Each structure stands twice: as C-alpha cells, then as structure tokens.
Amino acid sequence: MQNLAKLSAPILSLSFVAGLVLWAYPEGAAPARQIGIILGWVGCGMLLASLFLALREPRLTNLLGGVENMYWWHHRLGLAAYVALLAHPLLLAGASLPKAPQEAWELLSPFTESWPVWMGWLSLLLLMAGLGATFATRLPYRIRRPLHAGLGIATSVGLIHLLLLGIDEPVEPLLLASLALLAWRFIREDWGVGASPYVVQSISRVSPNVVEISLAPLGEPLAAKPGQFVLVAFQSGRRFKGCCEFHPFTVSSIDGASGLRVAVKALGDCTRNIQSIEPGVPARVQGAFGEFLGNPASTPQYWIAGGIGITPFLALLRAGRLDRPTTLIYLYRSEGDALFVDELNAIAANLPNLALRLRATGDEPIDPESVLPPGEDVAKAEFWLCGPPPMIELLAGFLRRRGLTNRWMHFENFGAL
C-alpha cells in the first residue's frame, strides 16, 4: 500500500504532463519545432507538478507516499523541467536556422521589443537563478530561500509568456492553478497560517551546541509518532528574537498526550540563534511527517545513529516500546559530541532487548568493518540509519556489499526540505 502511495506522486505528475502534451501536440511543423513545442509543454507540466509536490499538508503527504518521497520527486521534476525549458527556445530558434539564421536569432533575441519573448526570458532566468541558488550550498540561507521561491514565480511567468503568445487554452486555468498553489504554499506553509500554535515550555542544554526544547500545544496537538519529524518556526519572546523560518527537527520525545520535544543543533544562523531560546517563546509547528522506524519487520533490528541522528531512536526508546532484539550503534566524533549518553545507558540497562554500542570515530573516516565486524550476521537483519549523509552513504554501500538489499535499509532523510 505504501509502495503504491510512493508511486502515486510520479504517476500523477507524469500523467498530467502527458495530458498536456497530447492536448497541445503540434502537427505539421518542422521536426525541430515540434520537439521544441513539446519540450515547452513538458517543462511547463513538470514545473506545475513540482510546485504541487512542494505542498506540505500532512494528509496530502500521506496520500503521496510521505513528504520525503514528494520532495524527491519535487527536486527531480524541477531539474528535468529546467533542462526541457532550456532546450525549448533553442529548438524553436534552431528550426529556422538552416533557411534564415538571422530570423533564428530574432526569434530568441531579448533585444527586440516583444513581451512574449521577454516573459519567456524572465521565466528562464528565474529558473536559472533559483536552481543555481538551490545547489550553491555555500550561499547564506536568507539569500537561497527567496531565490528558490523564485522557481514558483517562474512557473506563473512562463504561463504568462504562453498567454501573450495567444495560447489561452489551457493556459488560463493552468495560470490560475499555479497562482493558487503559490498562494497556498506561501500563506499556509511559509507564513505558517496552516501551522499549529505551540509554546516553548522548557529547555535542556544537551551539549555546547545542542539544546532540547520541550513544546506544549496552545490548541489542537499534532499527532506525532517516534521517528517522525516536524517543521518548527520559533518566533520572538521577551528577550529572544526568533528567525521565524520553518526548519525540520526530528521529534526526540513525545511527552504525554500532547507535548513533544525536539533537539536543535547549531548548524546555521537560525539554529545557532535558537541555542539561546527561552521558555514562553511561541512557535508554529507543522507535521508530523515521515515514517522512519514505522512498521519494522520481525527480524533483528539494527539502528545506526551518527551525532544528532540519535534523536529518532531516542524518541522510540523514551516511549518504552521495544519488542524486537535491537542493536543500537551510536557513532560520534569524540566523547564531547556524544549526546544523551547517560540516558541511553540507563535505558539500555532496563531494556533486555537492547544492545547499545557507543563508538567514538575520531576525525578519520569511519571504518565500516569496525562498526559491523565480518563475523556478524547482518544478512537477515533490518537496518535503520540516521546521521550525516556521508556516514549513511558509506555504511549503506558497505551493507549492500554484505548482501543486504535496499528493502532492509531505511534512512532518515530530510536535509533538502
């Protein structure tokens, strides 16, 4: 059932794109021109589908195989649309090249007075800047974020380009749909109108660069399970000035019927600022998302955590549920980077099903053989990995070489949200 839900995002997206192409299929034009027009519609459809998949409504994410699945397709459809839309004007202009090179350039040139061409160029340049900012991870988040949002605006500008060319069907309803999706995303999700109000109840210092924040609901609480994550925007308190940006945090504990805790590591400007948060600060919370640690198989379980990646496992252990033999391998650079170790030791002492292995890896790359010795039978186990992407990549590759298939490996992955 979950596999079907995961496939629904690409099936819906590609069906929508195919429908647009069939509707607008150009007949009688030169082959290069035909391909150029088709690629224009393919890009347009993929951009709209990508915009739709950027919505973070919990019910929608459940229908479409989870927010990670939606974002996986959101990224790929966005990039594929970009490539198609770059080729679109080149092929249209290229079709005229053999008989009239000057006209080929005039068709493309932004220097001739033509609103349709200007809108086409504006859309392409917004896409170029938005995707460039997405990949330029060294750029500050406050610059990358608005540039990435420009990708949504590029979709509407591209549709205006089509309207100005005299193509009003089916462009008018598509333009309305793109504006509605943009408004939905900006108002309900980025501004937090659709988020639940919470308040910071208490703060616990876990390490010099990690705090654990306890949140209490001010209204209807969110339904969260261990292993899931929430998006939280911390606002301003009496002395604390929040950055009000939504960031993903794994739930580290579910407290009673309504409260929850998140552990925040100082990784950027906003999360560094959150280290000085105070009780009473209001927060907007969206979620909960993800299915990490959900529906484990009946085989032995291996949990591998790196650094702050201990939080989903901690949430499940704190909930006191462990009905399968489980090995928790916690990797950290040095003793000073180990989080919640005393609590983990205390839990392990009381849970006979849990084998806890703590491992300081140092600054050298991790040796997978030392984490999972050759004699250990891992082929019939299920693995759950959460930590820095290089660690997950290294260990997943190692496990595959040991005969484990992807079906038995699960990753917590929300870095690109």
Add this chain to the structure above:
Amino acid sequence: MPKIYIVATATFWIFVSGLWLAGLSAPKTLAETSVPVEKGYSLTDVAAHASPSDCWMTIQGKVYDVTGYLPDHPSRPEVIEAWCGKDGSKAYDTKTKGRRHSEAADRLLEGYFIGDLKQTTP
C-alpha cells in the same frame, strides 16, 4: 544533480551565443532575399484562399500567402486560421492586449509577400 544543472546551463549559453553569432554573420534575412513580386490581387482573389491548406491574407494593403507559415505560428491554430482569406490587419496590430506584432514578425511576414491589394471602386 548540480552537475546536470551546470552542464545544461553552460550548454544553453553556448547555443545562445552560437545563434547570436550565426544571426550576426548572416548577410540577409529570408525576406530580404525573396524575389520581389509585382502583382495585384483583389479581396475576392484573397477570399478564394480561405483554408489552412491554402491560406492567403491581407495585412496593411499587402497580400501574403502564409500557408507554409501556419504550423509555425505560436498560438493555437484557430487564432491565425480564422483570418485565412480575409484582411487580418486589425488582428496583426492588436495582438497581446493591444500591442502589435514585433519588428521581427514584420520581417518574417515579408518572406510570404505575394503582391499588393488592388483597390476596388465601390
């Protein structure tokens, strides 16, 4: 994914530059190389070519055989085909919310010129 972005973007700009250079180095447009035609047609003549497979139209006192251009027109086919066999001057001048077609379109149109519109007395 960043590699695909970089390769696609660089390729795009290389091709745009190539088209620009090709346009600069091209001596003449199709319209400029066309053989001038000195012939006059009446509106009745034009009206006899009113289908997408044989489409003439008059624009600003000139007659054009745009049959070969119809598949290349960017809008829906009905938008331009509705003017086959008729005077399309007003439609040509009021595209995109009252804005007329671009100068590039003017030059393109010249390639399909076949004669002048004969003035008829009432």
